[in-house]
Amino acid sequence: MAMVGQTQAAKSKEDLAMQRFVRMRARMQRLSDSKFFAGWVCEMSHQRAVIDCTDESPCVSSDDVFVTVMGPQQGLAFRGRVALVHNSRIYIDLHGPLRTVPGTEESRIRVTDLNALVLVGDTEIEATAMDVSPKGIGLRSPISVENGASVRVSILSPGHTIQATGEVRYCKPDADAPGSFRLGVQLNDMDRVSRARWTQMLSLQAA
Structure with a gap:
């Protein structure tokens, strides 16, 4: 009984540690045809991952997938099987061990309630981050x-x-908001104060 309790406590601790990957970017590969899909982690535990997919209906139940979650200091990789697909959300039962992988500076965090003003020449655009x-x-x-x-x-x-200058790396129609566009902006320069604020905001968003 003591061993069972210790195992459950260890898994609970592991689940708590994995919460830091919620809202991180995930990449999925369907093993049947090696096709890649992208999404955002909504829930994460040692038994199941829930990913909000940005591609329309990429998987069906029983698909085997390999998933990599891209965190800033450390990433996570695992194999699983799709248990359920509901709207854009994919519920994946984990099979086999979880592996940690090196983090990447390109790791992205999903955010809400964050607005921005974008100045392009003389045109000012009200945008949502x-x-x-x-x-x-x-x-x-x-x-x-x-x-x-x-x-x-x-x-x-x-x-x-936070003030920054940058370059638009891509612009494409937003499938989730008809009539809008998704912009990817590479931030090239910030002053010292804005850089400190940006770093602090990223830390708070990732917490």
């Missing part, structure tokens, strides 16, 4: 912006504004 990373920000914009355009971004973080 969708995800953030150490070197970039994903935005939802009401208008299209040319790839490669230089922009100035004011990120309206609670309590202060």
Whole structure:
């Protein structure tokens, strides 16, 4: 009985540790055809992962998948089987051990309630931040912006504004919001104060 209790306590501790991967970017590979899909981690435990997929209906129940979750300091990799697909959410039962993998600076965190102003030439765009990373920000914009355009971004973080300059790396129609566009902006330069605020905000979002 003592051994069972210790095992359950260890798994509970492991589940708590894995909560740091919630809202992180995930990449899934369907093993039957090696096709890749992307999504965001909604729930994570040693038994099951729930991923909100950005691709329309990529999997069906019983599909075997390999998943990599990209955290900033440490990532997570595991194999599993799709137990349920409901709307955009994929419920995956984990099979086999969880492996830690090196983190990446490109790790992205899903965010809510974060707005931004984007200045492109003389045009100011009110945008919504969708995800953030150490070197970039994903935005939802009401208008299209040319790839490669230089922009100035004011990120309206609670309590202060973060100023940065950057470059639009991609712009594509937003499948989740018809008439809007998803922008990927590489942040190239911030002053010392904005850099400190950005680093602090990333730490709070990842907590």
